[in-house]
Amino acid sequence: MLLFDQIPALKTYLRESRMAGKTIGFVPTMGALHEGHLSLIEQAVKENDLVICSIFVNPLQFNNTQDFDKYPRHFEKDINLLAPYPNLYLFLPDDRTMYGEKPTLRMDFGALEQVMEGAHRPGHFNGVGIVVSKLFHIVQPDRAYFGQKDLQQCRIIESLVRDLSFDLEFIMCPTIREEDGLALSSRNLRLTPEQRKHAVLLPQALFLARDLIQQEQKDFSIVRSRITDFFESTPIRLEYFEIVHSETLQPVQTIADTSRIALCIAGYLGEIRLIDNILLPE
Numbered sequence: 001m002l003l004f005d006q007i008p009a010l011k012t013y014l015r016e017s018r019m020a021g022k023t024i025g026f027v028p029t030m031g032a033l034h035e036g037h038l039s040l041i042e043q044a045v046k047e048n049d050l051v052i053c054s055i056f057v058n059p060l061q062f063n064n065t066q067d068f069d070k071y072p073r074h075f076e077k078d079i080n081l082l083a084p085y086p087n088l089y090l091f092l093p094d095d096r097t098m099y100g101e102k103p104t105l106r107m108d109f110g111a112l113e114q115v116m117e118g119a120h121r122p123g124h125f126n127g128v129g130i131v132v133s134k135l136f137h138i139v140q141p142d143r144a145y146f147g148q149k150d151l152q153q154c155r156i157i158e159s160l161v162r163d164l165s166f167d168l169e170f171i172m173c174p175t176i177r178e179e180d181g182l183a184l185s186s187r188n189l190r191l192t193p194e195q196r197k198h199a200v201l202l203p204q205a206l207f208l209a210r211d212l213i214q215q216e217q218k219d220f221s222i223v224r225s226r227i228t229d230f231f232e233s234t235p236i237r238l239e240y241f242e243i244v245h246s247e248t249l250q251p252v253q254t255i256a257d258t259s260r261i262a263l264c265i266a267g268y269l270g271e272i273r274l275i276d277n278i279l280l281p282e
């Protein structure tokens with residue numbers, strides 16, 4: 001597998017591939033790869049002549065330095081995981097390569113970022129928007145693949161693609177889960193065995209909310225309070241549980257408000273913060 005750590009070499013390689021008529025798929029990640037990432041890569045490999053996977057733990061999108069410092073970094077293992085894929089190339093830049101100087105640009109995604117992750121992680125989507133824009137400019141993919149696991153990030157990037165006329169197709173891929181329902185996440189690696197056991201409460205809460213709504217609970221304030229109660233006397237500190245419009249991500253009060261909704265959750269196990277969501281109807 002070819003590995004690029006410098007932008008000019010990658011750009012030259014991609015320019016030549018493009019001139020040879022090859023389509024380019026792109027999967028940006030922060031590494032510590034798991035089956036969730038690999039599902040994006042597999043879809044990209046199927047749909048494009050060549051695929052770039054980037055691994056870059058983007059300092060700009062962390063609002064908590066401890067979270068950044070402790071973010072799992074397993075570059076050797078990641079390289080081994082990617083090696084078997086045909087026509088897959090890795091872009092592994094360091095901080096200096098990506099940001100000679102810290103960008104002063106500020107991105108504002110309006111109402112989309114004023115809820116959930118954006119509300120609880122100030123500056124997070126500014127950092128995501130800047131790094132993804134830079135990567136899109138470098139790679140200039142035909143298709144870019146992102147996980148529904150980070151639904152708000154998907155909506156933000158869709159709006160970025162629209163607003164800045166990036167010439168690519170945005171593709172959202174389904175969330176891959178462990179057998180017990182926990183969404184795969186690089187941060188799961190930081191959980192103690194005890195915390196791992198309790199982490200399953202997050203998807204369980206989503207499934208409980210889904211069941212209530214499917215059993216015709218039309219008043220979402222009741223669903224919200226059932227979920228708040230669900231976490232009482234558990235080790236999870238619920239940060240938010242939201243029932244939102246699946247596209248605008250604005251809170252909805254009743255099923256009559258929209259045809260498609262998203263149930264979104266964030267909670268802490270100790271200092272480790274996990275998020276998850278499901279879309280309804282499924």
Ligand code: AMP
Nearest residue numbers: 029030031036146147149150175176184
């Ligand atoms: P990350 O390395 O956490 O920044 O994730 C890189 C990409 O993989 C993002 O588009 C994520 O949404 C996606 N991703 C992370 N976890 C999963 C999962 N469990 N299932 C599907 N996609 C995922």
